Amino acid sequence: MFRTALRNVLAHKARLLMTVLAVLLGVAFVSGTLVFTSTVSDAFQRSSQKGFDDVDVAVTPVWSDSPSADPGRPARLSQGLLDRTAAVPGAARVTGDVSGFAAVAGKDGKLLGDGFSSQGHNYFPGKDGQDHRYPMRDGQAPTNPGEIALDAKTADRAGFHVGDTVRLSVDGPVRKEKLTGIFTTDDGNAAAGGSLTLFDTATAQKLYSAPGEFDQIQVKAAAGTSQAQLKDRIDAILPKDRAETTTGRKLADDQAKSIAESMSSMRTSLLVFAGIALFVGIFIIANTFTMLVAQRTKELALLRAVGASRRQVTRSVLIEAFLVGTVAAVAGLAAGVGIGAGMRSLMGSTGQSLPDGPLVVSPGTILTSLVVGIVVTMLAAWLPGRRAAKIPPVAAMNSVHATASPKSLVLRNTLGAIVSAAGAALVLLATGMGDGGKVPMGGGAALLLIGIFILTPLLSRPLIAAAAPVLRIFGISGKLARQNAVRNPRRTAATASALMIGLTLITGLTVIASSAQKAVDKMATDSLKADYVVSMVNKGPLSPDVATELADNPKVTASSPMRNAPARVDGDIEYLTGVNGKDLGKLTQLDFAAGSLDGLSSDKVVVDGDTAKQHGWHVGSTLTTTYEDGKRGRLTVGGVYEGNELIKGILLDTATLAPHQKDASDMQVMVKTAGGPSEATQDALAKALGNNPAIAVQDKKDVSEGIAQMVTLMLNVLYGLLAMAVIVAVLGVVNTLAMSVFERAQEIGMLRAIGLDRRGIKRMVRLESLVISLFGGVLGIGLGVFFGWAGGRLIADSLATYEMVLPWGRIAIFLALAAVVGVLAALWPARRAARLNMLGAIKAE
Incomplete structure (x- = not known):
């Protein structure tokens, strides 16, 4: 039977070509997805591990969730704590790190990168005068205000050289800095097409934290001191509930796990569509083998007549499917490796460069591709083979079997009607279940598709x-x-x-x-x-100076910032949104269930309906509030409005909120202009803000x-x-x-x-x-x-x-x-x- 199956495959090469192509495409998609995601994941993991080579213990601040704690940002790490950490036995080198957003403009004035991966850090020289995280390729590190260094990939991409003047922004206003150095780095953001800008430590602290404060302290262990030993020694000097330590090994493992999880979601999404392609391919395979079996009915009947059993006939068809599936799977795997390499090159050509690393074709990828190709083909061929084996030899010789019996048609149509009805009912039921209806709807959709296929x-x-x-x-x-x-x-x-x-x-x-x-x-x-709505391109903090600049612009008739600040309201952490109460009514159209915007003044607030319902608030409710600076106050609800994706939460006047903010920043600024929106007005506002690549002026x-x-x-x-x-x-x-x-x-x-x-x-x-x-x-x-x-x-x-x-x-x-x-x-x-x-x-x- 094996020789018979092999001869049939060789005799019907042209007929099986489309089946091979269908399986090949599906397998290529599967293997290409696995190769691409494994390659990217491995490259990022290697890059991140290099980034932690000089970090044996990291000290980070802790956000206390104690009801008695202030609702502001976590306290940063002080210079005093860094000095005490440096004095711990076994600490060879200590680095204070400060970081934040830094958007760099190219020579054409456009933003380099996508804005979300544009980072700024401090250059922290050690006893030898070098910051080992950022070795300089050209020039020297920044040491004074007005100086910066750029990562080599960004500098090369933009054509910057040491001595050039670079335009950048960290929170709105344009800064013009002198480029003193170009450095190499294993930072994942820079490797993935973002930009990394270095400032001297004092400037970075002024921009991102406060003088003498750090976001993180990184410690390199001396020879003979383990990470665990160093961690225990540093823990002994840390202020309780204000800072915590993590070993470099755990940081690397957590980073690798995070990368694997993010790639896992991409892999799952791509594999879903590979599965769809294979599912569609099943129809082709089943069709092909059904027709091949139908054309060889007399041949199979003769095999039955000379002694072949039903099982042997079915087995011969499955052997054919195995051979076809094997060829298609091997070819699909080879094509998939090419697809994986091509997808990586495609990302590079679109500016989304990846860290260097080899193409990863794991044994799991090879096994998965072969199993998928062979199993899918054999499953699709099983039903035609079984149907062929059940045909009596005499009936096959006379082609009595050619037309489906009324009984089989009635059975098929009845089954299809039942499955379709069940699927449609489940989908309709799921529409009224809210978020909980996603899974039932998916199941109902699958049932309905299967039912329609049966009824086709x-x-x-x-x-x-x-x-x-x-x-x-x-x-x-x-x-x-x-x-x-x-x-x-x-x-x-x-x-x-x-x-x-x-x-x-x-x-x-x-x-x-x-x-x-x-x-x-x-x-x-x-x-x-x-x-217009003015915001940072990365939706990050916007300097209040931007709102002031816009309010003073002669073309602007009304404006209001939207300024978020954490607060503890009636015991729960909530975000207060500061707005210009006087102009908000000219800038928004909010539907109020109770009260109005007239209630937005002094110590009065307006609240969206969902938040009000959650807390049981209504017009006249008094809210006991602890601001981010720790001071307490009482606010009164003056209105309840219908929130949406653009405006929601607790709104209050910025005059009430501002005194409690140490470092105020806006999410966005809404602007009303004389004469209404126009391209000329939009350009004029952008020009007034310095044609800043980090700021978006949107209608x-x-x-x-x-x-x-x-x-x-x-x-x-x-x-x-x-x-x-x-x-x-x-x-x-x-x-x-x-x-x-x-x-x-x-x-x-x-x-x-x-x-x-x-x-x-x-x-x-x-x-x-x-x-x-x-x-x-x-x-x-x-x-x-x-x-x-x-x-x-x-x-x-x-x-x-x-x-x-x-x-x-x-x-x-x-x-x-x-x-x-x-x-x-x-x-x-x-x-x-x-x-x-x-x-x-x-x-x-």
Whole structure:
């Protein structure tokens, strides 16, 4: 039986090619994902471990959660504590670290990096005058205010040299600094395309903490002193509940674990789509083996007649599947290694460089790829093999088995109806369950997809029949195409289902994303009267000087900062948001359930409805408050408003909040201008702020796009990933048509003999492909719209302005895509059918 299976594989190489390609693509996606994520994870872990080579113990401040503690930021580490740490026996070298945000502008004035990985640190020279964390490649370290050093990758990327003047910002105002040095570093942010700027310690403390204070103290152990011993000695001198120690080994392990976890989520997401591609590939594999078995029915019947058992027949089909799966898996693994290397290079070409490191192809990746390819192929081939083995030899010789029995069709349709109904019911039930409905909805969606797949043969006849009036335009070719499409409903169903799954996911995600974008736009329009919102590009702290500069601008008619400050309110930690109470009504449109903005003054606050409900507050409630400086006060609720993603929380006047803040900073500043928003006004405001690359001046559209940016980015990534499933679906259509042409060779020969020309044959095959593809497209779009509506119901609970939007333009594009798939997939099979020798085809058995 093994020799028989091997001969069958070698005899049907062309027929199995599409199956090999389908499995190869799926396996390549799996192995490429594993290689890429393993490579990136290994590179970052190696880089982070290098960063901790000189750190044996790290001392960090602790945020006390004691009810009696002040709600402000944790106390930083003092110079005195650093000196005491340096005196601990076994401490060879002690480094005080201060860090924060530092956005660097290139020579073209644009921000270098993405802003979120732009960091600033202090240069802390030791007894030898060097900071071993940052060895200088060119020039010297900064020692005075107005001097900086840049990491080598940033300097080289921007074309900076020692002596150049560099524009940068840490919290808003532009600073012009002299570049005195360029250094090399293993810092992960710099290696990943960010920037790292060094200041002298006094300047860094002034910018990021306070004179004489550090964010962290790093200690290098002397020879003969272990990390654990050094940690115990430092613990003995630390103030209780104000600072804690961690060994360098644990820091490295925690960093490695954090990197592994972040890569794990990426790996999981990519593997989900690889699984979708493989799932779609199952239809192709099952289709292929079903047709191969059908074409060899008499051969299998002869095997049964000469003594082969059912088990042996099934085994021969599975051996074929094993051989095909092995070839496809090995080829897919090789392609996946190339994909992994390509993805890494692609990230580098987009400016998102990675730390140096080898390409990682682990034994687990190899084993996973081989197992996935072989198991998926054998599972898909098992049912056709089992079905072939159950056919009695005499019936097979007479082709009595060709048509499915009414009993099997009734059973299939009944099962499909039950599964579909259960899935739809579960999805509908989940829409009313809020956040807890995600898992039930996922399960219901899977059941509904499976149920529709089971029912697809039943649905194919009426839906394809609906296309009859259009097909009649093409004469006999159109009529034959429609009849061919419904001749074998199971095959048509399996082919259309592959495309249906891809379009279901794409359509559903598009409906949700379009609706969410519309909701965000509506929220920005409804709640913001301000013409512009000014903030840091990384959404970090913004200097109060920016709000002052904008308020004094002659083009500005009203402005208000939004300034967050931690406080203990009625015993719980809450964030107070300071605003300009006088101008807030000109800048926002808040819906009040009780009270109004008139209640926002002096010691009165307004609170969003969710916060008020959580604490049981109402208009007139008195809030006992401990500010971040430890001073106490009493605030009165003057209004309860409906919060949203733009404005929520406890709002009070900045005049009330400012006296309790040592280092005030704003989240953003809302601005109303004379004459309304315009490109000229926006440019004028940016110019007034020094054309600062670290500051974003955004109008309402920019604000809504910024909020929806992650949704849009995710959607574009998903489109790219789901394209794999569509490509596999195209292979399925090609495979089905090619096998169908082979099966109908005699029929095509007869059609040619009675007068249908080659052009008519090509048109017949193309129309059949088009009908099948559009059938899958209609089903996919219909299911996608349903799932988009259901998923939107879950989002609507947390996004008050959410309402379903049908993106008709994109839906039309998706349907056109299905048509294009049908046309392209038919090119080779149609050409092959037209080139058949009619006499040879008629004689074919």
